Amino acid sequence: MAQQNPDNLNRRKFLREGLFGGTLAMLGAAAAAISAKGRKTEYVWQIDPYKCIGCGNCATHCVLNESAVKCVHTYAMCGYCDLCTGYFVPEPKALDTAAENQLCPTGAIIRTFVEDPYFEYTIDEPLCIGCGKCVVGCAAFGNGSLFLQVRHDRCVNCNECAIAAACPSQAFKRVPADQPYLLKDGQ
Template identity: 60%
Template sequence: MPTDNTTNNKTTRRNLFRKGGLAAGAAVVTGTAATLAAKGRSDGTVWQIDPEKCIQCGNCATYCVLDPSAVTCVHALKLCGYCDLCFAYFSPGFEPEAGIEAPAVESQLCPTEAIKRRWIEGPHYEYTIDEELCIGCGKCIKGCNNFGNGSLFLQVMHDRCVNCNECSIAEACPSDAFQRVPANHPYLLKGEDH
């Protein structure tokens, strides 16, 4: 190889090859850049769970690179029946006595007591998720889907998610429910237009 461009300005075969390579390389790089610039978007994509595909396997709680997981439960109250006997809230077999607002821990389904229950009127209670406590295990969702309206579902919370290039929960998801969605519409919410 020529030592330096300044000391060897002769057109040798090797020099010619290098110049050709440089031109070809520059063309390829600019070409790729131009194609990508046309296709790219400044906001890009983020990860989200399609609630219709999710089967609440529990991987979201354990496979995320964050601890606790970036996935938490979301409650679409407009789909909720405000049931007294909530299958997402109580452990199976538990019969609440009238007027109990917060039953003992062992009678709650949620392992971290992240579901808060508040009496509204008559037999109707409002259930809200404390996202700070929720670990995204999906136990409550299974209960609600099986016996209730399915108003609870898992979502990737974008104040937590670090948007790994390849999501490690997505790799482990048995139902292919994780997908890249446009960052300006980062949620797939049940009961909302999206």
């Protein structure tokens, strides 16, 4: 055994060095192959508003206690209706700002008079919970100018978005960070 040892050790050392070099080369090749495909910019999560069905998962599944998803408004698409079906519950008692007439559970839509018979609807984002009730109402009977979007000032950009995993209509997708919104354009 004793005289075998040095030879044995050399062989082992040679094997180790070989494996080290091999692994280093492999890592280098893999890194090169992947970064050759890599984009410079990162991806962020966004909702395709034309796929969204306003199911309400956005309000409950976000890792943030107050969802990163909020309702946004494309004013150019809005009809400025007096009876806004995104703002009022079905068959409202009166067309005013009383809580029982409002569809929004947190009263996050501000209704302001513009001129007869038009009213402007603005989302008070800190109040919005992203439940999509107004989105459904607006899309069902109105122009669909209210829709949900991931707000990137709030989104922590999880590697796997918890809402995306729960989205029934597969409306969540990764979009390049230089075009982080999928807005309805009103055209």
